[in-house]
Amino acid sequence: MNALGDPTRRAIFERLRAGPVAVGELASELPVSRPAVSQHLRVLKEAGLVTDAKAGTRRLYRVNPQGLEGLRAYFERFWDDALAQLKQAAENDDQGGKR
Amino acid sequence: MNALGDPTRRAIFERLRAGPVAVGELASELPVSRPAVSQHLRVLKEAGLVTDAKAGTRRLYRVNPQGLEGLRAYFERFWDDALAQLKQAAENDDQGGKR
DNA sequence: CAAGTCCGTAAGGTTAAGCTTACCGTTAGT
DNA sequence: ACTAACGGTAAGCTTAACCTTACGGACTTG
Numbered sequence: 001m002n003a004l005g006d007p008t009r010r011a012i013f014e015r016l017r018a019g020p021v022a023v024g025e026l027a028s029e030l031p032v033s034r035p036a037v038s039q040h041l042r043v044l045k046e047a048g049l050v051t052d053a054k055a056g057t058r059r060l061y062r063v064n065p066q067g068l069e070g071l072r073a074y075f076e077r078f079w080d081d082a083l084a085q086l087k088q089a090a091e092n093d094d095q096g097g098k099r
Numbered sequence: 100m101n102a103l104g105d106p107t108r109r110a111i112f113e114r115l116r117a118g119p120v121a122v123g124e125l126a127s128e129l130p131v132s133r134p135a136v137s138q139h140l141r142v143l144k145e146a147g148l149v150t151d152a153k154a155g156t157r158r159l160y161r162v163n164p165q166g167l168e169g170l171r172a173y174f175e176r177f178w179d180d181a182l183a184q185l186k187q188a189a190e191n192d193d194q195g196g197k198r
Numbered sequence: 199c200a201a202g203t204c205c206g207t208a209a210g211g212t213t214a215a216g217c218t219t220a221c222c223g224t225t226a227g228t
Numbered sequence: 229a230c231t232a233a234c235g236g237t238a239a240g241c242t243t244a245a246c247c248t249t250a251c252g253g254a255c256t257t258g
Contacts (some may be wrong), residue, residue, distance in 0.1 A: 005104020006246080017180045019187075022206060036247055038206055057204045057255050065181045072178050075171045081116050082164040088118075105216080122235055135217055155237045156225045170242055 003047035006020070009030060009040045013063070020060040051076060100113070101147035110141045112162070115149060119161040147197060 004010055012026055027034035041061055044050045048067035053060050068098065103109055111125055122140065126133035140160055143149045145164035152159050 002104050002106070005101050007101070008246085010100065015224065017177060017184070019184050024203090032241090033248060034205075035207080044207085048106065050252085054255090057202095063177070063184065064192060065178070065183045068174060068181055069177050072171070072174045075167060077176060078116060078162070079164065079167045079171050080246080082167055083160045085116075085118055085162065086164060107216080123233090131216085132218060133235070134219085134237080138216080141236085154224090156232095158235065 003043050016063050020062040022058040113163045119159040121157040
């Protein structure tokens with residue numbers, strides 16, 4: 001989750017949405033250097049959001065559907081709870097808890 | 100999205116999932132000071148993830164379902180694209196890779 | 199083997215994020 | 229009106245995130 005907090009990393013992630021891309025190509029399309037892209041990719045990889053595969057001398061990165069599923073489930077749960085909270089607040093004006 | 104990048108902010112957000120909470124109570128449950136909580140709440144509010152309402156001398160914060168829906172939709176779209184990408188990659192492999 | 203790509207890692211500098219203390223406005227109760 | 233509780237804001241410091249340059253390893257080709 002922290003991984004998507006950085007704008008550059010989100011840009012990389014969104015670029016990867018279209019399909020596998022090599023590190024150099026990513027760097028050429030972004031306003032940062034190639035090593036910076038490598039570091040961002042490492043963060044994304046450790047977060048389980050992307051996977052990498054050697055392709056000759058290059059290295060292709062792509063989105064990891066499993067990692068995405070985790071985030072989707074996270075927000076889905078949150079969303080359901082928020083709705084339940086709203087419904088309960090609408091039905092009951094009761095406020096418990098503190099005095 | 101940047102709003103949920105910070106661990107403390109995520110803790111606040113998850114605490115708010117159970118229902119409306121006042122600023123002081125949040126601070127008492129977290130390892131940070133009350134002003135820090137206020138600042139985090141401001142970020143969350145500007146991101147549209149929470150809403151606030153005066154309640155006497157206190158101020159109750161709660162999760163904003165609309166903001167959550169935006170995030171959910173974002174990942175949903177990503178999820179669909181990732182699946183499409185996977186399917187296409189599988190088809191390409193079927194046709195025999197190129198060299 | 200030699201040369202050329204492509205990429206990851208290390209080291210260092212710079213900026214911004216997060217936290218704390220201090221101060222002030224607002225609301226409620228006595 | 230006075231006091232106390234609650235919370236937002238300002239100023240300042242500290243740490244960590246991010247970027248760049250420099251270097252070295254892995255792989256392919258002539």
